[in-house]
Amino acid sequence: MARVTDTDQVSVLIVDDDPLLRTGLRMMLDGAEGIRVVGEAADGTEVENEVRRTAPDVVLMDIRMPGMDGLAATRRLRSRQSAPEVIVLTTFDADSHVLGALRAGAAGFVLKDTSPPEIVAAIHRVAHGDPVLSPSVTRRLMNRVAESDQDRRRRQAQDRLAVLNERERAVADAVGSGKSNAEIAADLYLGVPTVKTHVSNILTKLDLNNRVQVALLVHDARAGEPE
Template sequence: MTAQVIRVVIADDEPLIRAGIRMILTSAPDIEVVAEAANGREAVDLARAHGPDVVLLDIQMPVMDGLTALAELGRAVPGVRALVLTTFGEKENVLRALGQGSAGFLLKDSAPGELIGAVRAAAAGDAYLSPGATRHVVDQLASGRAAVRGEEARRQVAELSERERGVLALLGEGLSNADAGRRLHMSEATVKTYVSRILAKLGCENRVQAALLARDAGL
């Protein structure tokens, strides 16, 4: 049975950046780049025309910036999933992007494999945050959470094994599976298995929720 091809529109005002992203994405057999845009307005128009699964949006673009285009996409092409791709990692951009319906936030210095994985995750309906962006979100949201949540978080975390708590603590630091594996002397695949198990035990939908719980528990 042939796997479904993920159709992508790339939006970035720098031709070399677009070419690099295209080269990375098309190296994956299940991803096809159907169009490229040099600004947010073009991205919205091309998304209307091509009906892609995922749109990659740079934040800093002329005519219409990525965050404005993100909001416009939500109105013009409701079914499309948008990933914000940028060199700017300020938490304000992360939170604005998520608040406007972004399927994730990816920094441009991410590894090629992370870019491909993020596109696949977005197409599958999952949220994706690069480890650096996760740290910004956790720091911002944790500062406004009530201290009373700490007791409940510690109760939940107590149900985890010592190794699971160690992995959870690194999620709270915003580490990727690969970085956590190096810290714990474990393979990336093993860390991924632990993360899936931790999310299931804690009833968390994604890494950000787990990271917030780790902060609440004082890990």
């Protein structure tokens, strides 16, 4: 859900074990309009304390760290009430750990060699409630799941989605296809506020905390189907 308004500055916590990368990210973000770096952490074990201290809107989370990695830190952080949004930082767009972080509640990921304007745009997007993940990337990540695991995940996902009514399931399927609220509204002949209400109800019924998790659940339910 959106954490800031269009006029707010977005506060960011940087989490990475590489001090040079943290310094580079801080310098870049401190010069970006509408963004304010409020703290840094070098390991996943430091994240919760830093979040309590700085109350960031967005956490830039390295996926690979000694001690507690970004996956475990994301899972612990997103289980909190009023948790900040998480963007995973990774070296590889096909890193299997990224999928785990997305399932744990991260709003998306960016590569460490992503251009500064794109990183800034990603931060603003997740702070305003939009995921940073394309359907094609989701499919590539999902394809990394072992075939033996696919059937089990498909059955579990289909059982979970069965609690939704017909309209909610249509909205969930559209979210899984990467459509925005405006696109869903146009396709289903609904108002955007109505779509937002359906998305909120879907998150509550499925006990999920963002649209990325809905999209992954829909992809699980479709696993093995032709594109």
